[in-house]
Amino acid sequence: MKEHERPDFDSRAAQWDNLPRRVALGNAIVEAIKQETDPQVWMKMLDYGCGTGLVTFGLQPLVKEVIAVDSSRGMLDQLELKAREAGITNLATVFIDLDNEWHLPDGIDLLVSSMTMHHVPEVAPLLAHFRECMNTGGLLCIADLETEDGSFHDDAAACIPHRGFAVTEMEQFFRVAGFKNVRTVRVMSVQKERDGKLHEYPVNLTVGSV
Template sequence: MGNTDIFERMAAGYDIPERIHIARVAADAIRAYAGDAKDKAAVDFGCGTGLVGMNLLEDFRTLLFLDSSPNMIDRIRQKISELQIPNADTLCLDLEQETGAELKADYIFMVQVLLHIPEIEPVLARLYEALPPGGHLLVVDFDKNEHIVSDLVHNGFHQGELISLMKHIGFTEVKAETFYTGKQIFMNQDASMFILDAHK
């Protein structure tokens, strides 16, 4: 997946206070949209070291931590083992290169992942295929930010454009809203974050 080599190098020192805080904020937003999903299977797509998903373990029946970085997956495996978490598993998979045919879940959430994927439509289409009818894809990412210029990441997304793309892929009901604004949270720039709920 996009920028995997960078995350391989970052894995050991990834869990800094700023990222832990943003992960909690994102998890709260996901929890509000997921509602009562305690009997559902979920995937933390692009999980990194599991900072978001670890906050949501009690909200789903099972939670699969998925990332394309083996080092990130090693970190979350350590956490699952040390804390003896019974309803969590891991999968190292690059959905940009692989079909993900074995991937199935009622809910898939991804936090600040989409901005690292150069061609987002094929990946979103594969995630659509992983969901059953009635399933949800929850995307948390940055609103478009013209102050950011980078060859490595998208500089955020227009919610309306992303909603249109989701409907083009096949999602029947899509809604999005900005839920958080913070100082220097996106490449040292002030930025806002949205959550998008795409319902299959």
């Protein structure tokens, strides 16, 4: 996808945390990851598509080191501001330029990603790269929408590569990339009003190990 076709996260970054629904989803994803993986103080964690850190900061106190990765400089600016204000010292950010070649840092014990995978055009090669960057015994946690009808995003014109993922589809991505012990739990359902009715958008967490 070219730059002009991608959703503009930079311009939304400063207001991103103002929506209680987003904060609630981030908190629910943090709780599900804690329950499924039991993060440890020796772990090096990477949050891929970290945004403003709604999930990152829920896990950061539990691990040794955090690398927060995003393709939006605006989102990373917000995350860095929050880290500075909170005096957090075990966190580094990495900006990735999707129009050029990039690699993630290696030696990762816990790799998490929340509500980002549906924005990634090619999921299979990304999960293969995740695995290359992870230590033996490392855990991958991906939280994302269950298959939806395309109405989740408020901006109908936004170019979103995936309308969520069926559980079997996401688990297959994990297995093909070489992850073991793959399992999925339901995190919660996001409710949004569509055509005067409440529409439910379930969010799942899939976990696998290296």
